[in-house]
Amino acid sequence: MFKTLEGLVADFSSWVWDWPLLVLLIGGGLFFLIYSRFTPFLYFPHAIDVLRGKHNNDNDPGQLSHFQALSSAIAATVGMGNISGVAVAIVTGGPGAVFWMWISGLIGMATKFYTCSLSVMYRSEEENGNLLGGPMYVITRGLGKQWKPLAIFFALAGLVGTLPAFTANQLTQTLVDVMGWEENHKLYIGLVLAILASLVILGGIKRIGLVASRLVPFMVILYFITVITILIIQIEEVPHMFGLIFSDAFSGNAIAGGGLGHLIKTGIKRGAFSNEAGVGTAPMMHGTAKTKEPIREGLVAMIGPSIDTLLVCTLTALAILSTGVWQYSDSNGISLTLQAFNAVLPYGLGDVVVIIMVLVFALSTLFSYSYYGTTCLGFLTKPKYGKYYNYIYILSIIVAAVVKIDFAINLIDSAFALMAIPTVISGLVLAPKVNKMARQYFKSIQKI
Template identity: 70%
Template sequence: MFANTSTLEIIQLLLLIGGGCFLLIYSKIIPFRYVGHAINILRGKYDKHNSPGDLSHYEALSSAIAATVGMGNISGVAIAIATGGPGAIFWMWVSAFVGMATKFFTCTLSIMYRGKDEEGNVKGGPMYVITEGLGKKWKPLAVFFALAGLIGTLPAFQANQLTQTLVDVFQVNESNTRTAKLLLGISIAIITSLVIFGGIKRIGKVAGKLVPIMVVIYLITVASILLIKAGDIPQIFSLIFTDAFSGNAVMGGALGALIITGVKRAAFSNEAGIGTAPMMHGTAKTNEPIREGLVAMLGPAIDTLLVCTLTALAILASGIWKNFDGNGISLTLSSFDAVLPYGLGSVILTICVLIFAFSTLFTYSFYGYSCLSFLTSSKIGKYYNYVYIATIIIASITELKFVISIIDSGYALMAIPTVISTLILAPKVKRAAKDYFQRLKTE
């Protein structure tokens, strides 16, 4: 069942799906029972500007979504279909559904156990959850997360696929491709620098403006494709469900590998259980951990259950995925062009990709900075941005397969300390949730 899959991939599957299922059951599906309340929190109903932290609930979620709703939703979905077939989308859904519970727990803990840097600034994330919640003796596990985070949060995939998009759209001659990608990589690095060197508050404000724009444009575009192909949608859903348990479309019946493909791509898409989002949500202005957990759980629903699903339907509706030579952004571009007339698919998708990719590039830098700051100090952590910018240039001319391998490995390693610490501290979240919802009834 799990032929040709590594031990690390199997561990990641057990942690993200197994751990997520446990948290979902253990919480008695609390996250799903209070979606309306979560939306009210997001609207700012409970915001208090004198609370500790740097970002509002909305800015924290926008920044986290800006990191997750990115190339993973456009290119990552295409890779899932190309390597795992339509059935991989079903396992992305499963991962996202249980991931909502995981996000609720991990991001609640990121507020419950916040740390401070040497300058007194509030910091959040699994490394602080481990040291503050489990104690100093667990610090090696926190260090393990931070080291893995330095790899997993590199902007390699976003830079690689953004340059590939521009090369494909402008039909750069093959002999000039490498030079064009290098020049594009340098340009992208310069634009990214203008935002990330402004710190978390600037990142939060930019993300807060970009996220609504990019989601609306993308949804309108995909909705147009689905309207044109409306008659094929029932058959597409049928294909996703039947292929989910056979894997025959691409992987010759390798069901275990198919499941892992879906879980890996979902993890890259919504990051539930990986530990990146808690670093952003941990900076939210609030004294109520449960509130931030409820806001955070909306992330996988928006990211994977909505945006990734629409991307998948658009690709599958085009029909070209069956015989397409290649994957990633090239498949998505070709799928959009195959349905929308006059080359509109490429034009609109390019605009979306630019917004998606840059929003992710802006926010990911904060994750790596947080990891390095934990390992050293905030003063040294700021130097991570220089490494980050250099990575954008290098990744723009690197092979996609190598980039995916590096980032997937980093994510799998990050999940180990994140999920382990969350499972151990889950009773603390459950008690806090019981207290919060009792108080909510009396307000």
């Protein structure tokens, strides 16, 4: 019975993350991109000013500053996929897959602008005055009560999709592999992770935002410095590497076969996994931002995919391509990234950097994802009961660390895909509302 269920979930996960979800996320993102006439991109410098705090007002409603909201959202999306997922894209699709990851990132920026603007536009207020946002509130408050089943559908999928099974399991496995520990150490690693996570997530959204705003700049800067060092050492390979990305992007020479279609699908799929634009997680975080201007927060959210996919994923890709390890190694995922770092950096330094990055990336993901689950449970019950999700979340970290969780990962991936359906549908229907408010906002800042 369980084997049958396991097979069904695995088949569904494989199917839905193929063309169905790519059409939904990329098709929806292309609509947002064209419908906006690329206008939000023209205000990217303004978004940076907002992020720097230039337009902050302590009297505005909300719990997190623009910087904390973006940091928390990035903390959730910048994770194992940025280290191992890029390697998988290159191994299965070739260097050209990186180009299509960039395309996915650009499209994802438009999606984040719309979905996160809507999250602030239609957020809900708790009894204690805290504000809540996310696709479920966008649906019920923006589309009307008759659409509530779609909101419930999102929240139920969110309870499963935001569990930390993949991150906790992969982090534990990485530590065991790199450090040479025994398999029975996994339980102790899981307990330590659970304790670390509980210290942050039980403190609520403000503590999550505070910790994320410290961790995210550190991890991005460290990763940037490391890869730039590798590129300086390999400087003669850089022109050839970029030429290879662009020439291979349209050649159809995907390593795993399947031609140009397989290559495009591989790059876009990995990009979509990386930035999660359209899934509906980031709007829950950006919905807590301290602002009265929904469009302002939409512009800040747009920065997310540019950091996650266009910067961090590109850094990983450049490290792998410049060292050439992808051509002769049988490794994949994080092992390939580790080989790339060790191929150039002094002996042992690559291991240290990757371990630090994996720890920081994974922990930041664990901290932020807990908030998404509490928001979903709070919507299904009452906001004050949402905090009880944290105890299930902490327990699942320990369980995920010690078991083989192919079934759980497929289940979570499937739930993630299901979350995207209400998110993109509500975004498409309410896009005219965003455009109307955007025109007013852009006109107002031009007068300043």
